[in-house]
Amino acid sequence: MKAKQATVLAKQQISPDLIRLKFASPEMIGVELPFSDHYIKLFFIPEAADYSWPFDLATIRETVPREKHPVTRTYTLRTFDSASGEFEVDFVAHGDTGLAGPWAQRAQIGDQLGFAGPGGGWKPEDSYEHFVLAGDEAAAPAIFAALEQLPAGTTATAYVEIANKQALFDAPSGPAIEVVWVPRDGATHGTKLIDAVRAGGYPEKKTSWFIHGVAEMVKETRRFLFVDGQVAKEDASISGYWRLGMTEDQWQITKRQFNEENEAAERAALES
Numbered sequence: 001m002k003a004k005q006a007t008v009l010a011k012q013q014i015s016p017d018l019i020r021l022k023f024a025s026p027e028m029i030g031v032e033l034p035f036s037d038h039y040i041k042l043f044f045i046p047e048a049a050d051y052s053w054p055f056d057l058a059t060i061r062e063t064v065p066r067e068k069h070p071v072t073r074t075y076t077l078r079t080f081d082s083a084s085g086e087f088e089v090d091f092v093a094h095g096d097t098g099l100a101g102p103w104a105q106r107a108q109i110g111d112q113l114g115f116a117g118p119g120g121g122w123k124p125e126d127s128y129e130h131f132v133l134a135g136d137e138a139a140a141p142a143i144f145a146a147l148e149q150l151p152a153g154t155t156a157t158a159y160v161e162i163a164n165k166q167a168l169f170d171a172p173s174g175p176a177i178e179v180v181w182v183p184r185d186g187a188t189h190g191t192k193l194i195d196a197v198r199a200g201g202y203p204e205k206k207t208s209w210f211i212h213g214v215a216e217m218v219k220e221t222r223r224f225l226f227v228d229g230q231v232a233k234e235d236a237s238i239s240g241y242w243r244l245g246m247t248e249d250q251w252q253i254t255k256r257q258f259n260e261e262n263e264a265a266e267r268a269a270l271e272s
């Protein structure tokens with residue numbers, strides 16, 4: 001896998017908690033991206049390492065000890081222009097801890113870093129009549145990209161959790177779109193969001209669900225969908241984008257077990 005290069009072209013504070021960076025990437029010119037949830041893996045070089053960007057990933061992996069390999073952080077392409085190779089990423093500014101959040105806060109025009117991807121695999125399909133999308137600020141870029149690609153004749157309700165009412169930001173709008181802002185107002189991430197999704201119930205129209213964000217919310221929402229609502233698994237894209245108190249590396253290592261435990265609890269609840 002060859003790392004691609006991203007150069008910061010513009011920086012905008014789109015809400016008190018979100019920083020939008022626009023990047024240019026020559027390797028992305030002409031790339032076709034068919035989905036609405038495309039994401040990239042940004043590379044951050046550990047402080048103790050003695051190399052810098054640009055680097056060749058294969059060479060680093062062969063010649064540098066594992067603890068000094070680049071650390072990855074996953075981010076959605078909020079917008080992408082295939083003709084120019086330019087894309088925008090909305091970073092949650094979640095304080096001083098971590099790599100990507102603090103980097104985005106410090107980022108300046110001209111800064112460069114490497115990335116891998118894009119990956120992705122979901123978009124609003126025209127075989128559905130309605131879409132329910134839910135997530136916190138980290139999932140808002142994928143949710144809003146999906147709202148911008150709604151098939152003709154379909155409708156969508158998007159639940160987006162934000163810190164408080166002062167933390168609103170621009171959302172797609174139109175007669176087919178309902179955006180429900182869910183202020184945390186000091187509550188733990190995800191708790192108000194699951195309450196809002198539950199209160200919305202199960203639409204009568206043929207519905208596709210896109211639920212992403214803090215892992216604890218995803219666990220509860222899976223129960224709402226797959227146990228209480230008997231929603232078919234193929235009608236839902238649902239996963240934890242991050243987990244409270246864990247770095248992305250820690251979350252990636254434990255994610256499989258977390259998912260398996262959730263699935264086992266759901267099977268047990270369905271059998272009881």
Ligand SMILES: Cc1cc2nc3c(=O)[nH]c(=O)nc-3n(C[C@H](O)[C@H](O)[C@H](O)COP(=O)(O)OP(=O)(O)OC[C@H]3O[C@@H](n4cnc5c(N)ncnc54)[C@H](O)[C@@H]3O)c2cc1C
Nearest residue numbers: 075076092094098099100101138241242244245246247248
């Ligand atoms: C497919 C995918 C797409 C994603 N797209 C986006 C995106 O477009 N924008 C975005 O901001 N994030 C997105 N994320 C989530 C992002 O990858 C994680 O939030 C990541 O942990 C951030 O890295 P960091 O270096 O800032 O913090 P880390 O070093 O990973 O974590 C440090 C601390 O910060 C906490 N933390 C991490 N993220 C948050 C948060 N959002 N709010 C509050 N506390 C947090 C952690 O729990 C930990 O305690 C996406 C994740 C996935 C899997």
